[in-house]
Amino acid sequence: MVKRYRKSALLAVALLLIGGTLACSSSESNGGTSSVAEEGTSPSANNSEGNVPGQCSNPVELDMFVDATWYPFQDWSGEIPEAITKATCVKPKVTVATDDKQLALMVASGSLPDLVVSFNFKLMSDSKLSLPYNEIFPQYAPNVKFDPVKEFVNTVSDGNYYAIRNDFSTEAEWKADPYAHMMTAGLAMRKDILDEIGNPPIHSLDDLNSVFLQVKQKHPEMTPLILNPNWLRPYFDTQFGAQGGFVDEGGKLVYYLKQDALRKSALYMNSLYRNGFVSSENFAYKNESETEQMMLANKGFAYTWTYAAADRLNADGKGKYPFVQLAEPLGPEAKIVSTGTGGLGVYVTKNNKDVEASVRLLEYMFTEEGWRLGEWGIENQDWTWNDKGYPEFKYDNNDLESIKNKGVYWWGVPWESGVGMALTSYKEGSETTRQGEEYDKIISFNPAIGMIAPDTDSPEQIIKTNIDNMIKTEITKVYLAKDENEANQAFDDLLMKADKMGIDKLESWANAQYGPYKEKYDSLTKK
Numbered sequence: 229m230v231k232r233y234r235k236s237a238l239l240a241v242a243l244l245l246i247g248g249t250l251a252c253s254s255s256e257s258n259g260g261t262s263s264v265a266e267e268g269t270s271p272s273a274n275n276s277e278g279n280v281p282g283q284c285s286n287p288v289e290l291d292m293f294v295d296a297t298w299y300p301f302q303d304w305s306g307e308i309p310e311a312i313t314k315a316t317c318v319k320p321k322v323t324v325a326t327d328d329k330q331l332a333l334m335v336a337s338g339s340l341p342d343l344v345v346s347f348n349f350k351l352m353s354d355s356k357l358s359l360p361y362n363e364i365f366p367q368y369a370p371n372v373k374f375d376p377v378k379e380f381v382n383t384v385s386d387g388n389y390y391a392i393r394n395d396f397s398t399e400a401e402w403k404a405d406p407y408a409h410m411m412t413a414g415l416a417m418r419k420d421i422l423d424e425i426g427n428p429p430i431h432s433l434d435d436l437n438s439v440f441l442q443v444k445q446k447h448p449e450m451t452p453l454i455l456n457p458n459w460l461r462p463y464f465d466t467q468f469g470a471q472g473g474f475v476d477e478g479g480k481l482v483y484y485l486k487q488d489a490l491r492k493s494a495l496y497m498n499s500l501y502r503n504g505f506v507s508s509e510n511f512a513y514k515n516e517s518e519t520e521q522m523m524l525a526n527k528g529f530a531y532t533w534t535y536a537a538a539d540r541l542n543a544d545g546k547g548k549y550p551f552v553q554l555a556e557p558l559g560p561e562a563k564i565v566s567t568g569t570g571g572l573g574v575y576v577t578k579n580n581k582d583v584e585a586s587v588r589l590l591e592y593m594f595t596e597e598g599w600r601l602g603e604w605g606i607e608n609q610d611w612t613w614n615d616k617g618y619p620e621f622k623y624d625n626n627d628l629e630s631i632k633n634k635g636v637y638w639w640g641v642p643w644e645s646g647v648g649m650a651l652t653s654y655k656e657g658s659e660t661t662r663q664g665e666e667y668d669k670i671i672s673f674n675p676a677i678g679m680i681a682p683d684t685d686s687p688e689q690i691i692k693t694n695i696d697n698m699i700k701t702e703i704t705k706v707y708l709a710k711d712e713n714e715a716n717q718a719f720d721d722l723l724m725k726a727d728k729m730g731i732d733k734l735e736s737w738a739n740a741q742y743g744p745y746k747e748k749y750d751s752l753t754k755k
């Protein structure tokens with residue numbers, strides 16, 4: 229399963245059309261259509277105070293809570309927010325979460341603000357807390373039509389959808405854009421050391437093992453492979469075709485621990501340890517900044533991260549050591565199933581004091597103009613549009629500190645689509661793009677699986693949490709086993725413990741929902 233990650237691979241940004249004549253926009257990458265009027269104006273009508281968006285002197289202020297402690301902007305100020313306010317006549321007053329319990333406490337106390345930006349889809353998709361998009365958009369922005377698949381994957385049991393979550397695009401949208409490549413796990417390697425050992429071809433895991441062995445022999449002071457603790461196994465899972473979460477095997481869902489492919493991946497990890505290619509200490513690391521700094525301090529040859537690993541290491545290391553991506557999948561078993569349904573949602577709460585202004589802001593930010601403005605910067609100032617159909621940036625959008633100082637990217641994040649984020653990372657000839665082009669060939673799509681998530685504190689959620697915590701704690705015994713027999717036995721022990729925790733009940737619950745979800749999804753994608 230592909231999961232879009234946010235904290236450390238917030239990769240790039242830019243922004244669009246703050247001036248010029250604004251035409252009607254119909255976008256597959258944002259899933260909506262809206263009528264956009266003259267230069268600098270909002271897609272909607274004048275606000276309640278009579279100000280014309282784009283010319284307003286007294287914008288509507290809305291309280292907005294960002295439920296993400298890592299969010300770098302603590303207020304609505306600077307060039308990008310001012311441009312958004314000019315276009316919408318709305319000025320959010322921002323509060324960023326101080327911990328992951330704050331939103332739940334606000335809900336319990338009934339003190340929700342006008343808008344909530346959160347990953348907590350289950351909590352906020354509730355008619356007691358939020359207003360349905362399928363009611364407020366027809367009322368205040370009737371020209372907006374979201375893609376039916378996006379409506380479907382955000383619809384909950386009451387028949388409503390309370391957000392159109394970010395980072396999701398339909399399969400058709402992905403396939404329609406040749407420059408948008410989905411973020412996947414990746415492996416970066418030191419180019420100078422590859423040159424030193426003769427640039428041997430790497431087309432299989434055996435080839436990779438051979439390279440690790442040569443590095444170990446030639447540079448005994450260096451660890452052949454360092455594992456990012458947040459991306460410990462996903463790269464190798466992909467090579468064996470292992471997925472995360474629920475997995476479709478012959479039309480029925482199993483929980484990921486039961487996959488033979490996962491066992492193979494875990495046993496391969498054990499072989500890396502037994503061959504001395506990975507240190508035992510690596511499995512105890514918690515901070516990915518620590519492992520990145522080890523790579524930049526000449527302590528490792530290869531590094532698991534995302535498809536942008538090489539470009540990020542080159543940017544963060546200021547070119548001290550050259551890194552390249554292992555761009556091609558390593559064998560016929562390699563595959564990825566994208567089950568994602570999105571991440572951050574922007575929720576209009578029932579406490580909202582100006583729903584019309586809130587919808588006006590949302591409508592604008594869901595257009596290509598809006599999210600590009602928030603994410604990329606100002607066209608021709610921060611970026612230009614290549615005639616082929618992708619943005620070219622005038623700043624280093626792999627340098628997180630640079631984009632933070634510039635003020636771009638993060639105000640585009642809550643509204644971006646998957647394709648939109650991917651275009652942010654596109655750079656012709658880059659290491660990231662090289663891998664993206666190759667891994668597109670092994671990706672399939674099934675968001676119906678991603679729609680299956682237990683309710684908080686439900687019996688299914690308790691089973692799932694217990695199993696996940698057990699795996700997180702116990703799978704290290706597989707990785708650090710002294711031989712393959714011991715590793716296999718440790719994996720069998722995981723399965724026995726999961727069985728006692730109720731994994732079969734979890735799968736039965738999931739399969740009861742999967743059939744109808746999959747049938748509906750298939751019917752929408754065949755239209």
